Amino acid sequence: MPLTLAVEIIEPGVRLITLQRPQALNALTTQLLGELADELDAAQADSATRVVVLTGNRKAFAAGADIKEMAERNLVGILDDPRQASWQAITRFSKPLIAAVNGFALGGGCELAMHADIIIAGEDARFGQPEINLGIMPGAGGTQRLLRAVGKSMAMQMVLTGEPIDARQAQRAGLVSEVTQPEFTVERALHLARSIAGKAPLAVRLAKESLLKAMDTDLASGLRFERHAFTVLAGTRDRDEGIQAFQEKRTPTFTGQ
Incomplete structure (x- = not known):
């Protein structure tokens, strides 16, 4: 076929x-x-x-x-x-x-x-x-x-x-x-x-997942997931790259790490 x-x-x-x-x-x-x-x-x-x-x-x-x-x-x-x-x-x-x-x-x-x-x-x-x-x-x-x-x-x-x-x-x-x-x-x-x-892949994935949580869970559970995801992203290299690129007025290069 x-x-x-x-x-x-x-x-x-x-x-x-x-x-x-x-x-x-x-x-x-x-x-x-x-x-x-x-x-x-x-x-x-x-x-x-x-x-x-x-x-x-x-x-x-x-x-x-x-x-x-x-x-x-x-x-x-x-x-x-x-x-x-x-x-x-x-x-x-x-x-x-x-x-x-x-x-x-x-x-x-x-x-x-x-x-x-x-x-x-x-x-x-x-x-x-x-x-x-x-x-x-x-x-x-x-x-x-x-x-x-x-x-x-x-x-x-x-x-x-x-x-x-x-x-x-x-x-x-x-x-x-x-x-x-x-x-x-x-x-x-x-x-x-x-x-x-062009955005940080892990941030995109967790942001999507967090938004979808709002469709099938209560507010308190959704807020807990959001905070957990936010905390995870705080420890990534892409977060550091994003902040540094902003300070240096350049386009960030995200690697998914």
């Missing part, structure tokens, strides 16, 4: 992954999710990779699960779904992940975008969880991540009606951080990736 992804090393530290099933609006097959999980595992293991940008094409980031594949899966197939391992691998990715979304991000495509830490959307982007129209519901984190991102009322409306929202609505709701002209979506995401890649 042909590969369903294209991977580019844009420059040291930044990796671009492009979903490539344009004939099916990048519908998420078992193969595609498996290849994406493998690529993120490779990026995780590569110390030179600091940030990953994930995108699709102008028509679709990903228009959901592959319906043909879904129709062939019975209850046993759902219970023993190999895609769950792929979703878990995507969730485990601890480096910054930026989604550059144009066109449709529906169903599993919306769920995939929500696995990213930052979503940059083109003005033509549409986000939705239309599974209810097929007599089912989101099954790859849609109910949990969407509610945390946009709040109860908006999440209920999107999931229970199956109706999508546009990029500006998504930005106002907090699902998307920036909206761009479609031709600049990937460029803007790569600009952010370069900026983040």
Whole structure:
């Protein structure tokens, strides 16, 4: 089978992954999710990779699960779904992940975008969880991540009606951080990736982890984790380099130590 992804090393530290099933609006097959999980595992293991940008094409980031594949899966197939391992691998990715979304991000495509830490959307982007129209519901984190991102009322409306929202609505709701002209979506995401890649890697990792703690823990526990992470970073060489570079009015060179 042909590969369903294209991977580019844009420059040291930044990796671009492009979903490539344009004939099916990048519908998420078992193969595609498996290849994406493998690529993120490779990026995780590569110390030179600091940030990953994930995108699709102008028509679709990903228009959901592959319906043909879904129709062939019975209850046993759902219970023993190999895609769950792929979703878990995507969730485990601890480096910054930026989604550059144009066109449709529906169903599993919306769920995939929500696995990213930052979503940059083109003005033509549409986000939705239309599974209810097929007599089912989101099954790859849609109910949990969407509610945390946009709040109860908006999440209920999107999931229970199956109706999508546009990029500006998504930005106002907090699902998307920036909206761009479609031709600049990937460029803007790569600009952010370069900026983040230039920061101290350990500080970035612990800052991301601390922010994510706020989604699934109480305030006191989150504050304890934040303080612990802050203390860990105080003993790093990158912290010393950052302070020295600031005093010397130069760009710091961070090594991840």
